[in-house]
Amino acid sequence: MKLLQALFFPPEQPGGVSSMIPYLQDKFNPPHWEMELFSLPKRIRSKGSEPVEFHTFDWHKYEESPIVQKYIQTYRDYLWWTKLRIKRPYDLIHAHHPIAGLAMKEVFPDTPVVQSVHSSYERELILNGRIKENGLEHSFLTSIYRELEYKTDKMITVSRSFVEYLSPFVEHPDNVSVIPNGFDEKRFKPVPHENEVAQLVTVCRLVPAKGLDILLKACAELKSRGLSYVLHIIGDGPIRTELEELAQRLGIYDETIFYGYTLHPEEFMPFFDIFVLPSRAEAFGSVFAEAALCSLALVGTAVGGVAEQIEDGSNGLLVASEDYLGLADALEKVIVDPSFRYELARTGSDHAKSHYSLNRVVHELKKIYLQFH
Structure with a gap:
């Protein structure tokens, strides 16, 4: 054929x-x-x-x-x-x-x-x-x-x-x-690692639909609570400058790294700890499945296909769209409790392998x- x-x-x-x-x-x-x-x-x-x-x-x-x-x-x-x-x-x-x-x-x-x-x-x-x-x-x-x-x-x-x-x-x-x-599992190679400071990562096009303004506000809230983290933003798009300026205004620019567009982010995604993307809409949300196959703990919004991929509290955490305080609460849970984070990552990886x-x-x-x- x-x-x-x-x-x-x-x-x-x-x-x-x-x-x-x-x-x-x-x-x-x-x-x-x-x-x-x-x-x-x-x-x-x-x-x-x-x-x-x-x-x-x-x-x-x-x-x-x-x-x-x-x-x-x-x-x-x-x-x-x-x-x-x-x-x-x-x-x-x-x-x-x-x-x-x-x-x-x-x-x-x-x-x-x-x-x-x-x-x-x-x-x-x-x-x-x-x-x-x-x-x-x-x-x-x-x-x-x-x-x-x-x-x-x-x-x-x-x-x-x-x-x-x-x-x-x-x-x-x-x-x-x-x-x-x-997804072809051979593309994803989880790497055992211990990061002293929790490493958050998101991978997306930098457009309003992805909710990165909500993510930056949540990260500012984490900092105000005295929590240590680094946020890695992989991707490019029309609002990159706007997001960089927002990170500066929120006082989290030093904790935030803007990488720009990267062709194969799955090659170094396994070195991070938590994947987070507070999208305002997703038909499926492929990057969540990819992050799960890299053995990252998932935090996302209860929209579209993301809510079908993640069972809240089992293979990831879900929060309401636009709720930066709820997002900060979810991120705090996985930052302060490595055992919980590892369990979410393991369950998420198993779920992605069997379903996707x-x-x-x-x-x-x-x-x-x-x-x-």
């Missing part, structure tokens, strides 16, 4: 897709399986020019928005690049971004297209202050889900909570399957792929 994994970003970009899809190739071996990856290079801009029409809604109602214009142009570019680069037929295409799925079905209408929806672009834009809830762009982007349902042959997403999120925007939410992301292994994902995907062959 000849498979194409159609990504939007090149696979070296950070995120759940890049931490899973390239590793699938080793699991889909010839002679029964052939797998290739496809994505739109970042240098491709404004190449596509053909008219765009959707079956389930009229996108022209929204075309006054620059964000909608950019989305449509990116779709045109993906169509242009697909027609230019793909010359051979495939038995099935698995798309990992709405633009990829719509473009592939447009170019190859007779080829089965399985569509994975990994996250919500519109929710990220709202949380990051780029668009207004129920505004023009929000309406356009949520309309895309019904178009995907209409055009593609199967929809998959990464958590039960995200199916609930999609439900108002599709005709048949019961037909959406859930396959959480999977790459082999489990491969098994589930093969079952779906074979339905179309």
Whole structure:
């Protein structure tokens, strides 16, 4: 069976897709399986020019928005690049971004297209202050889900909570399957270590949706309580300067290290003690599973897929979104009690290995792929 994994970003970009899809190739071996990856290079801009029409809604109602214009142009570019680069037929295409799925079905209408929806672009834009809830762009982007349902042959997403999120925007939410992301255990090598001062780490894009302002306020509270720690922030993004200034104003800049973007944070994540990320929304939250596989204790917010990964008090700690005092309380528990921290880390690692292994994902995907062959 000849498979194409159609990504939007090149696979070296950070995120759940890049931490899973390239590793699938080793699991889909010839002679029964052939797998290739496809994505739109970042240098491709404004190449596509053909008219765009959707079956389930009229996108022209929204075309006054620059964000909608950019989305449509990116779709045109993906169509242009697909027609230019793909010359051979495939038995099935698995798309990992709405633009990829719509473009592939447009170019190859007779080829089965399985569509994975990994996250919500519109929710990220709202949380990051780029668009207004129920505004023009929000309406356009949520309309895309019904178009995907209409055009593609199967929809998959990464958590039960995200199916609930999609439900108002599709005709048949019961037909959406859930396959959480999977991870190759060989990438994660826990390292036994003893840090005299608790080492906190977070890995994410530096945008408002990740709640790092809440994390910095919680860390300031920890300092006011006389607790020692170091906070390592791995990632980059548009609010980095704002976060650095907030750390200075809160008096915790000396305890906080901003690393910027790092390609393989899992290589040194095992040397830290506690992974913390107070996201305001997460479809799945791949970085929590990755941190668990590195044997870090997990502290997160009870949102989306994070709440499905963590059972509070068993394999991690959950707090309410926006509650910096509650976050400080949770962090204090794992800072002052190393035995509790180690137990959370051990249980979290066992849970991640059993629920989020790459082999489990491969098994589930093969079952779906074979339905179309």
